[in-house]
Amino acid sequence: MLGYFPTLYKDELLYSAIARYALHTGQENSQKAVLRDVFSSRTATAIPDLPSHLNALVQNLSTVWPTTVDDLIGTHTLAPIYLPFLSEDQARSVKQSMASDTGGNIHTRVGITASSIKQLSFFRYCSTCMTDQLALDGEAYWQRSHQLQGLDFCKKHSCFLNNSKVSFHPKEKHHFFTAAASCNSSAIRKLRLHHNEKVLNDKYLDLLEEPFLDGLGTNRWTMFYHNLAHDLGFIEKNRIQYQEIYLVMKQEWKGSIFEKYFTEPIENHWLKNIFRKHRKSFHPLRHLLVITTLAPDISTAEVLSKVRNLSVPAHDSDTMTNKIKKGKAEEVKQRRQLWLNFLDKHKSLGVKKIRLIPGGGSLYSWLYRNDYQWLMNNRPKYRPKSQLHYKADYREWDKFNVIALNKLLKELLCQSKRCRLTKTFFIKKLPRANSVEKYLHKLPGTREWLASHSETVEDFQLHRLRSAYEKLEELKLEVKKWRLLRFAGIRSELITPKIEKEILRLEQGRGQR
Known part of the structure; x- marks a missing residue:
């Protein structure tokens, strides 16, 4: 149980609060201790956007801050921008993984890994917002709204966001970095925002700030976009006029920050697929680009409510349970038995070694895609390698x-x-x-x-002066102060008394070391 945990600020990432906890308790350089305190684990990973181990955190916080896993997911992670665009089963599975201590493939299941929308390389911040944080709260923190993929500006101050020194997916995977120690630049790059950019920003933040944590499914979104095209007159003879929609979208975003998403021809464009039957989920930014252009007056909450109220035929569901009921039950049973045979035959091997055996890799992949939970419950137990530690001389x-x-x-x-x-x-x-x-x-x-x-820097400058002297001698040029400085690459304002003395010595022809 935790005896102390900092109060989370509005729009603050959970990651940021844990980083502040480490700073406040003097454990900034002892991150394994932080993991043990917060998550009751020494192997939890510091994930900024979609963290796991939330059940353990809620339990440890019970005495200082009674909260729930859904509250944490909805108000202090980036999950709310992804969950509505997944199926019900996918959204439920993602939330369960975030609550549990096995969250290794959350980003893959949400679709972030495969998306062409560029992932963040570094934590981002607005210099003016950070100044306000320090003035109002006395400390800086990482804001959720500044870490949204594709949204590279702060609407409140009409400026681009700055990159911090901290990687969004750092190599130090157990370390929580505070904003205070990682944001040195106070540069403000102003920009003039278009009306559409402001509307999209508001819809993006609505999606984040009014969490809707249920998955609506690809079939409902297919129906929503078909109805939207019908209402706007983009359907002729039961065919959606993709080219017309594309031209409208391209014109609306011309000259804006988001113009880059409309450079491909319509034949290969994501816009065409989003108005067809959805066979996969699309990145939230793509949905918002369409909704901002074609339904600018409808709030994000109203859009989600409309989609939720669409009825989906039971036979059209894309959940794994129904797929199995439609004929895969027997195949699943056979493959489960094959996997159990592999485990029985190779009792001493782990998952990686079994996957290298002919047939093992393909079997594991099939079960991973079609029977994930059973596979996770029926795999070799992790056996840590015994390492022979030696004492260094x-x-x-x-x-x-x-x-x-x-x-x-x-x-x-x-x-x-x-x-x-x-x-x-x-x-x-x-x-x-x-x-x-x-x-x-x-x-x-x-x-x-x-x-x-x-x-020291001065020692190295003296070395360069002597090298410059030798070069001048080689070229048979007269040794002058300005020549020495030019050949040595030393600016006049960096000349120290010691360098001045060396220059005088070299001018007098005593350049031998």
């Missing part, structure tokens, strides 16, 4: 590093053109560089060598 390692560094320095001093010899540069040249950096406190000889041989 730091004394010998230290001696080896010093010898290697002396040899490297000797080679570098013979080069007239070289980079600055910094501590980091030397470490990166050593074998096991990452380990050297990590255990430098246990390598006194290496540490002292680096401290005494690393060049």
Whole structure:
């Protein structure tokens, strides 16, 4: 149970609140402890948009903040923008995965992985919004509305969003990064927003802020778009006029930020597929582009209500349960037995090894697509590899590093053109560089060598001056101060007394080292 957890701000990501918890409790550099406190797990992953382990979090928060999994999903994750466009079963499955401790394929099932809408590379923020946060709340946090795919601006301040230093899917998968330590740029890139861009922004935020967590299914969306085309006169002789819809859409978004989504010809365009029978879900941004253009006066809540009230024939359902009832039950039974035979025959192997056996990979893939829950309950238990840990001989390692560094320095001093010899540069040249950096406190000889041989900026400028002198001598040019500075690439405002003294020495012809 948690004895403390920060109050979440409006429009704040759950990820951000956990990052603030780590900061407030002094555990920013001990993220495994944070995971243990918050999720009762040491292996939970720091996912910004669609996190899992929410059941454990709700239980741990019960004494300081009574909440529910649906409340967290609806108000502090990005799930609300995806769930309405999935089937009922898909939406339910995604929410169950977010609640449980097995959320590894949520992004695939939602459709983010396969979408052509570019995923975010970094967390984003608006400099003015962050200034307001600091003034009102005393601290910065990651806003949900700034992390929406395709929405690259802040409507409130009419400016582009800035990229932070934090990757949206970082390699440090257990680390929660705070906004305060990751947003250094205060640049504000203003832009003039079109009316359509403002309307789309509002509809996007409505989808996020008024969470509708049920899946409506592809069949209802097919009917909605067919009815929309009919009401607007885009149907002639029972055929949807895709070309006319495309031209209207292209004209409406011309000159806007979203113009790039209408560059392909209609034959291969997503717009044509969205007005056909839906065989897959489309990214929320694509739905909003169409609705903003063709139904601008209808709110997002009204659209979702209309879609929900459409009746879908029972025989047209695309859920896995009905697929099995229509003839796959026997096939599922056979494949389950084949999989159990594989497990019985190869008891010592894990999933990866079994999939490498002829027939194992295709069988696993079929069950994964058609009988996922049963497969997850009937797979080999994870067997952690037994690793033979050895105790490092730091004394010998230290001696080896010093010898290697002396040899490297000797080679570098013979080069007239070289980079600055910094501590980091030397470490990166050593074998096991990452380990050297990590255990430098246990390598006194290496540490002292680096401290005494690393060049300052001034030292490196002096080296460049001497190299410039040698070049002038080689070209038989008169050694002048301006020539030395130009050849050495040193700006006049960076000249220090020591550099000035060296220039004077070289001008007098005493350039020998």
